[in-house]
Amino acid sequence: MTGPAVDVHAHLLLPEVEALVAGQVGLAHARALDARRNGPKALSVNGPMVAARVPLLTDPAARLAAMDAQGVDVQLVSPSPSHYHYWADEETARKVWEAAHTATAAHCAAAPERLRGLGLIPLQHPHLAVEALDHALSLGLLGVELSSHAPGVELSAPALEPFWSRAAETGAVLFLHPFGCTLDERLDRWYLSNTVGQPAENAVALSHLIFSGVLDRHPGLKLIAAHGGGYLPTHIGRSDHAWRVRPDARGCAHEPSSYLRRLYFDSLVHDPHVLRELVRAAGADRVLLGSDFPFDMGTEDPLAALTEAGLPPADHAAVRSTNAIALLGI
Structure with a gap:
């Protein structure tokens, strides 16, 4: 275990971004939709949960102390997904990504050997995605974070082709x-909006990338899927079957399962059996340590969760360290 432990799934809160969008009508509509999707009980828990974690989400010193306690040497820090603001018009979207990139870069600059950052793109405005990616890279960020979709925009959308091309060309991490x-x-109780919704969204988004041929056209993409890729890697056999028997499912050149080895996945699956299956399906060289730091749906001890999976020593070392070192250029 001589290499650094690298956590690729850690978040940051950006008050600068929220100050930009405060009071806007689009934000009010987005929050109303979020409330409808999550339900009142989830929202009553979310507020205090996030409030208790604000120091970890904003203060580099608090973050580094928590990393030391976990035994994590390096974090890849991405803005909280609440900062996507895919409702924003073009002018507001540009202000959001510029503020997010500047603030994230400043946070990581507090400990450049231990913190690496990601920016944002305005997925709702595909024609601006390349500009936003280039801005993130210009400030020393390693790439950008994006959601499974934006209103009216799937990841398979032809309008995103220039973005995928630029990401592959630059080696940006997505x-x-x-x-x-x-x-x-349907998911507005028992926190199903997260426990079921997030894995489902990952599976749908990755399926769009696979079946549409995005990964055929851009084989050099460095894309990490959070939450172990959701339901897709452990249920990929159904996708393979559809590809074999349904002509309308032949948008990609090869069986869908083969594309798992062109993607990366974090280890945050909350079950050692599922983690072992993810490693089997995608390959030990395609799984990276992830914690969802510091939220309650993450793990406070990502290295213990990895150890619990009982992987062979070489695979354990790959997930803990060497895969991320190679991917991130550490």
Whole structure:
């Protein structure tokens, strides 16, 4: 265990971004939709939960102390998905990504050997995505975070082709992290909006990338799927079957399962059996340590969760350290 432990799934709160959008009508509508999708009980828990974690989400010193306690050497820090603001018009969207990139870069600059950052793109405005990516890279961020979809925009949308091309060309890291779920009120109790909604959104988004041929056209993409890729990696056999028997499912050149080895996945699946299956399905060189730091749906001890999976030593070391070192250029 000589290499650094690298956590690729850790978040940051950005008061600068929220100050920009405060009071806007679009924000009020987005919050109303979020309330409808999550339900009142979830919202009553979310507020105090986030409030208790504000120091960890904003103060580099508090973050580093928590990392030391976990035994994590390096974090890849991404803005909280609540900062996507995919309702924003073009002018507001540009202000959001510029503020997010500047603040994230400043946070990581407090400990550049231990913190690396990701920016945002305005997924609702695909024609601006390349500009936003380039801005993030210009400030020393490693890439950008994006959700599973934006209103009217799937990841398979032709309008995103220039973005995928630029990301592959630059070697940018892309972190796929859903926010919200289109199943709406069906998931508005028992926190199903997150426990079921997030894995479902990941599976849908990755399926769009696979079946549409995005990964055929851009094989060099460095895309990490949060939450172990959701339901897709452990149920990929159904996708393979559809590809074999249904002509309308032949949008990609090869069986869908083969594309798992072109993607990356974090280890945050909350079950050692599922983590072992993820490693089997995607390959030990495609799974990275992830914690969802510091939220309650993450793990406070990502290294213990990894150890519990009982992977062979070489696979354990790959997930803990070496895969991320290679991918992030640490």
